[in-house]
Amino acid sequence: MPPAPDKKNQPKPDSGKKTAKPQESKMSPAEMPDWLARISDTNPAESTGQPAADNQAPEDGAMPQWLQDLRASAQESAQADATPDSSGVDDLGIPDWLTSTGAQSQVGDETSGGDAAAPEMPQSEYQAQEVNPEEQAELQPESGEMPDWIRAMSPGNVSPTDISQKPGMVDESDTEGMPDWMQRLKPPDSPPAAPATASESNDVDWEAALRAENEARLAEARQHNAEFLAELESSQKAAELEATLETAPESELEQAALAEEVPEEGTAMPDWVRELMPPAGIQGRQGAGSPIDESDRKDLPDWLREAVPGGSPLGGPTLPGPASEGESGLQVPAWMSELRPVADGRPDAASRMEEVTEGAGPLAGVRGVLPASPIVTQPHMLAAAAAVPGSGARIFESVLAARQEVTAPVGVAQKRGLLSARHWIYLAILFAALIPVLVLQGDNAGLGVIAQNTPLTDERSTAGFFAKLKALSTDSTVLMAFDYEPGQSMEMDPAAHAIVGYLSAHNVNAIAVSTTPAGPRMAQDILASGTAANPNWKQGQNYVNAGLIPGQEKGLNGLSRQWLNSTQSDFEGNLLSQSSLASRVKGFNDLALVIVLAGSDEALRPWMQQVQPNVRTPFVGAVSAAVDLISQNDVGATQLAATMPGLAGTAEFELLSGQPALAAHLADAQSFVQLAVFAIIVIANLGVLLDLLRKRRTAAAE
């Protein structure tokens, strides 16, 4: 990653005076950073008012001998060339950035300001200065555009004493692969002790000045870093970095943060670099010197909070020092290892110019590592991450909240005692049913029965049902289907009793069938009650219990087409052929009416679908109250002539037939219970409504 933009490097108005020395540096004044401008300001040649274009040589005592020789050879080469190359590279192959570096080296020799940019460099960049100068020469850009950190790594920023103390840096063996222009820059074969001796006299002065100026620039760099972080925080770049931090795996972020750690002093680092090291607390890359207090540590994630002790500056000496991958125990992923330089250990020059190569930590040698310092020093935006982006999440939250509201009162009610509100409702219904049964002994109370006081006119309901039975002539035959379960007998048995009683009283014959296994048993009992009411109404002669019709739809469809098999026996085991009634009836055409006693829609539906469309005999239904509404579809389609719904319909039939019985008596109890249920529903809804109003008033008052 390239270094952060430095506001100090932006052109300043006072830098215009450097435009007078274009030959010394190809860099325009606008492109010149202010730290370089300050270095230029400290040039004694400029301070004396001499133009920079004169390229005034420094005093002999302040310049090493080899550098003087180098400069002399460079001037000779420049004189040999009539005009400098406008493209930035002279005929010797020296790029202009290197030429300017040579000029800076002169200034550096005089003012020791070549290290002025050192505080702006990251730690890894300091270590990059240990790269062989030959490698550096190969890695210089050809375009002449050089970033600040590369410029800081130029030989002009290196102390001549440090260079002189390393005579082996440019030896004969190294010059074999060295280009010509570099070989011309090579110092003469004078003994290395000579320039060192020449510079020793000035070491104390310019090193002291270097330290003083370095400290000043370090302080300036801290302020600059703080400003940069503030600017970065509000910029789009900060948002991108934040998104990268959120989307990146946590392990990668840890490794990236550890890669930012500063190596311990004195490890593989020259003395002069160690002297330039900023004090503890401002180490690291951009903004790494920002201390983190306890309030900031709360905003940090757990993994980072553990890595950064409270009160210690981020990236300070409390962090673990540089360690190899094995020492640190960190496992660098494979894709990260692939970013490291290949065999020769050097990435391509173009990418190196734009990317920062890690020099320490488990990511040492990896290019383009995302610096974690600008990210981790920012407060973690937990509030933004916790925001609900869409309506779906809000709905989900509301559902969760609603469930909590619903479940809480139930749990409280169950803890209060044995009887809950539900049990009180049960008791109310029970007493409402018992009072009429125990107290009201009259069979003709008729509470809720319309036929008691008003004539029935609806031909589709009980009145129509009664009219159909009333129209039956004596000795006619009807088919009765007992299709209900024993559990529905409390509602259906009164209807069956009322119908059979009317038929037996009017000597109407009946053939009983059933599609349920329990139906024949119940039918037999009811038909026998008809005989009990009218002894002349006899089995086999006036009624036949044909028994079970197996097969549901298939059995009923066969019944509508083929009628009963003469070999089939009745409920008593007698063959139907032996019954006079069964012998007379050969099919549905011999029937005057079909009466279906259905306890459910599933029992009524096969009759309407498989039998009724195939016959001409009218159908009526004595159905359960639960089937009444659905059976109205069949009534509307004229498949059913009329229905007698439930216990209330049976009571009406009993009253219409003049034989009030069980249904009329139980109708009072049913009416009482229905009124009780009605009252419970109304009272409960009023209570809920009042409770809501009370809560709203309480909320409004609060």
Add this chain to the structure above:
Amino acid sequence: MDALPDIAGIWIGVVLTLFVLTYLVKDNVMFRLAQSLLVGTAIGYGSAVILNTVLWKQLLVPLVSDFDHYSPLLLPLLLGVGLVVFKLLPGWSGSFLGNISLGYLFGIGAALAIGGAVNSVLAKQVGQTILGVGGADILGWINSLIILVGTLGALLSFRFTTEENNRVMRLYSRLAQGWGRIGRGFIMIAFGAILANVLAARIAALVGQLYFIFHDALSTIIK
């Protein structure tokens, strides 16, 4: 005076009724005992009736008594035996011999159900709704209009299509949406009426059972 078995049967019924009613307080062993007795006796009685009425009296007895006349009954016998044997035996559950019986059973059942639904529901009920529009008096017209609006609205309420960009289709979509809401109201009213009817049926069962306990049972003790 009732016979002793009848009295015993009445009181067994009373006890089992009380067992079932204890479920209103809490699920307990007594309720589960009554529940198991109901299911067990229903299945046992139904199986016995089918074995006696269908398999014995209507199948085996005719075959044994007059095989020549009732020989076609061998086909349903083989189908039934194949269904029982080849579907119950573990090693033969996937055999096609058992699937023949199932295929016959489901095929005939599905064909009859579809045919019956078309005949009774689609043809008759829809036709009656169309012909029912109109009446002799103003009340008949209003009633027919309510039926027409409610029926079509109920059908439109089950319309699950997206709105199109066409102007005509957009107008149709809005009309269908509004009419569907009316139909949904009709459906809600119908559901409320069905619920009330179911409640009335259950109340009738409760009242009948209470009458059985306090009238039939107590009458065996208190004269």
